[in-house]
Amino acid sequence: MQAHPVRRSRGVIMVIALITLAVLMIGAVAAIRSMNVSLANVGNFGFKRDMTNQADRAMRRAMDSINVGGALTANNASLNYSATMLTTTPEGIPQVLATMPTPGTMGGVATAGNVIDLNSAISGESATDLARLTVYYVIDRMCLNTGAMDAATCATASTPPQGGKSPGDIVPEPKPLYRISVRVDGPRGAQSFYQATVSN
Numbered sequence: 626m627q628a629h630p631v632r633r634s635r636g637v638i639m640v641i642a643l644i645t646l647a648v649l650m651i652g653a654v655a656a657i658r659s660m661n662v663s664l665a666n667v668g669n670f671g672f673k674r675d676m677t678n679q680a681d682r683a684m685r686r687a688m689d690s691i692n693v694g695g696a697l698t699a700n701n702a703s704l705n706y707s708a709t710m711l712t713t714t715p716e717g718i719p720q721v722l723a724t725m726p727t728p729g730t731m732g733g734v735a736t737a738g739n740v741i742d743l744n745s746a747i748s749g750e751s752a753t754d755l756a757r758l759t760v761y762y763v764i765d766r767m768c769l770n771t772g773a774m775d776a777a778t779c780a781t782a783s784t785p786p787q788g789g790k791s792p793g794d795i796v797p798e799p800k801p802l803y804r805i806s807v808r809v810d811g812p813r814g815a816q817s818f819y820q821a822t823v824s825n
Contacts, residue, residue, distance in 0.1 A: 673817070676758065676809045680819045682741050683762035687805040690764065691825050697803075698772050707765040708772075710804075718818050722763050722808050759810045767802040767822075774801045782824040800824040 690704040691697065700708050711719040741760040767780035774781075781799035807819040 676811055676815070676817045677819070679741075679758050679760055680807045680809050680817070683760045683807040684805055684819070684821060686741070687762050687764050687807075688823060691803055691823065696773075697766060698774075700771065705763045707763070709766060709768055709770060711763070711765040716818075717820070718808075719763055719765060719806050722761060722806050723818070725761065725808075757812045761808045761810075763806050765804050765806075767804060774799075 687705070690706065697706065698708055700706060711721055713719050714723050741762075768774065769778040776799045779799075780802045782802050802822050802824050805821045805823065809817045809819070811817075
C-alpha cells in the first residue's frame with residue numbers, strides 16, 4: 626500500500642478565527658459606548674427634572690409674595706419685586722437675572738435673602754444628600770410705570786363672566802400681570818431658566 630503524502634497546514638482557520646475575534650471586539654466596544662451614552666442621557670434627563678422641581682420652590686415663594694405684598698405699586702427689594710417691566714435678553718429673561726454671576730443683590734431689584742441656596746443642609750438632610758443647586762428668582766409687574774395700575778400702560782388679565790354677557794353684568798376690574806422668572810444654577814456649570822405669568 627502506498628502512503629499518501631502529508632499535507633502542510635496553511636493556517637487558514639487561524640486567520641478566520643482572528644478576523645472573527647476582531648469583528649466581535651469592535652462590536653463589543655460599540656455596544657459599550659452606546660450603553661455609556663444612554664446612561665449619560667438618562668442621567669441628564671433626571672438632573673434636568675430635578676432642576677425643574679427645585680424651580681417650583683421659587684415659583685411658590687414668588688406667588689406668596691404677590692398675594693401678601695399689598696398694592697405692589699412700588700419696587701420692593703425684599704420681595705425681589707419690580708413694579709415695572711425689567712429689561713430682558715432676546716430670549717425674554719430679565720437681564721438682572723441672566724447676567725448675575727453670584728448670589729447677592731440683583732441690580733437693586735432683589736436681595737441675597739431671597740436666594741434659595743440648596744448647597745447648605747436643611748432639616749433632616751445630611752451634607753452628602755445636598756441638591757447642589759442655587760435658585761434665584763425675580764418678579765416684575767408688566768407695567769411701564771410705577772404707581773397705581775393703569776390699563777393703558779399695563780398688561781392686564783380679566784375673567785369674563787361665565788355663561789356669556791348680558792346688559793346688567795358687572796365688568797370685572799382688570800388686574801395687572803406679573804412675570805416670575807427663575808434661574809437655577811447646578812453642578813458642572815448647569816443653568817436653567819423658568820418663567821410664569823400670573824395675576825392676583
